[in-house]
Amino acid sequence: MATPLNEMNPQECEALAKDVRERYAELKAKNLNLDLTRGKPSSEQLDFSQDLLALPGTDNYRAKDGVDVRNYGGVDGIVDIRELWAELIGVDAENLIAGDASSLNIMFDLISFAFAFGTNDSPQPWSKEPGAKWLCPVPGYDRHFTITEQFGFEMVNVPMLADGPDMDVVEDLARDPNVKGMWCVPIFSNPTGVTYSRETAERLATMETGAPDFRIVWDNAYAVHAFTDELPENPNVIEIAAEKGNPNRFWYMSSTSKITHAGAGVAFFASSKENLDWYRSIAGVRGIGPNKENQLAHAALFGDAEGARALMRKHAGSLAPKFEAVIGILGERLGGYGVAEWTEPKGGYFISLDVVPGTATRVWELAKEAGINLTKAGSAFPHGTDPDNRNIRLAPSLPPLDEVTDAMDGVAICVLLAAIEHRIEHRGAQ
Template identity: 70%
Template structure:
């Protein structure tokens, strides 16, 4: 077991620095071209859904008798709505099935709130003096990019093992300029944490200064387990209604990273009033979603248990890759006390914290050695990690042997940046 780096003697540190620099030069000499930047499914995972390309077949009527080839039905067909509502533990009437991207729905909801105001807004958000937004960190970069696009002031709060720091969230939410909050409540991106029931209830019941305050509840990874176990998906819509805040949650889900990117089904669940407001604008924007694709997905999955069966296949593909990353981090960095990392039970990422002030250096060292990592700070608003410590690792896409090579290289870069920081 390696000793803590900060307790090493000058001679020990010098010797380690020489070894690490030699190892880094060997790494660069390999002329690698490896990519751990985005959480994309592997070819093996995409092959699981190949059957979709032959569905729905010749029978194209939904269970309500409607012809899926035709216009209409903004809510989506009941076949997929009822199936996914069971997956999420929600009533079907509160779940709309849309086209492929839940990010598109989130962008629309915020865009329309700025342009028109939502159903609880005293005025459009564009007419507010300032719009502020709560951003748990490390978080999902694509969320932050949306609020950045609208010039929103993003205020960060740290994540605990159970969810966001609720003392800070409660205090911020009292500000009437704070209009919303981003959340990835199950197997979060990039930390992999899952919000506790207590945190979910607190978010549903806390006081909010803005009458049109909204929590974007992005359950993108609700069924993306790395084991055989699926965490509970809490019905926060009902929790909020019981607490007297029925319109608080905009609840998202999708088949992204389950079937095909850009050709899946996204879901928006919320209160009846929120859904009516959404429909009043979405019905102007378009006449209805791709119901043929919705029917194909309904037949592919068959049931909520069918979804879970598919996700167990994904877990079988992903879990060995994640374990390989964790084993290499422990083998190469354990004991030095220069890095910590999450050990997720689901999701698509591992969150790696390195010595403060060295994350950008690690990413650059890796790049120079032919290993592409997500940019330092990407898990923070405006890509600004105040401690320059967090790096998001995405092990899903490459083959396992490439992951091993890449992670061994990343560990070398973490060590090299650490010894540099210590002046060796």
């Protein structure tokens, strides 16, 4: 068992430093070119849905209610995919709209529409409310933060706990009428892998808010992305919020982006009837309906909700070994030194790595110099600024397993070297 770095005497620390520097020099000499930056599906995963390229077929162009998918119209999307997906994620199909591509597009639209016109509960457009704020659980999803940054919101960090965001903090902040909304990734959260508890979901649905048009973007991107057959509970927050007297609170997002072909998916928006009517009234001006052919192709590929679950079992078989490798290497290389902590998610696409405070940027730099590309330190925080400079998001999905192993061997060396440098520097300053 390794001795914790902060318990080593100067001679022990120098001996370890010499060894780790030699290992880092060997790492650089390998001239690696490895990438753990983004949670993209691998080529193997994309191949699972290759039949999409031949679907829905030249003679299959009608939805089950008779709609000709080749033509304009149908802002809600086709009933085939809406009913299938509603069953898969546990919502009412009447509360679900099927759109194009990524759910990120719809999230941007929702913020844009509210900013330009106000929501169905807004006294005025959000653009006319200076000082608007948005709650951001951290570490969180960088592309979420980029949207609210684009519109000039003041983004307020909320700590993530083992069962979701710190609800005492959320409930206190939400009383401010300038707080307009909150980002959430409730199952296998990006990047921590945390799943919100039912209690957290119910508190979010129930809490008092200062703004009458407060919205929670419930980005349930990983609801069915478990590494085993044991899926987490996925409460119907739309139903819960309605029961608690806040029917319009949730903008619920989902998509096929990391289930079929990431660049040609189907996005879903679920919410209350009033919210959906508001969305339709503006989205119907923006466009004349989604790509219904692609929706019919997806419905044909899945067949039914169980077909989608069967496909997810293939994804689990591809992803689980990579995540096991990352967690195993971190434990083997860094366990006992007291220089890092990491999450061990049961699904999703990311692992959150916390290193010695003040060293995350140095770890990123060392890795880059050694040919290992990591998501930039601080990316999981608004404006890319981690106040403790300690968090790094790991995304092992894209590379083959042997490359994941090589990359993580290198990352472990970089984490330990940065920690040693930090220890020597601060000891010398004392």
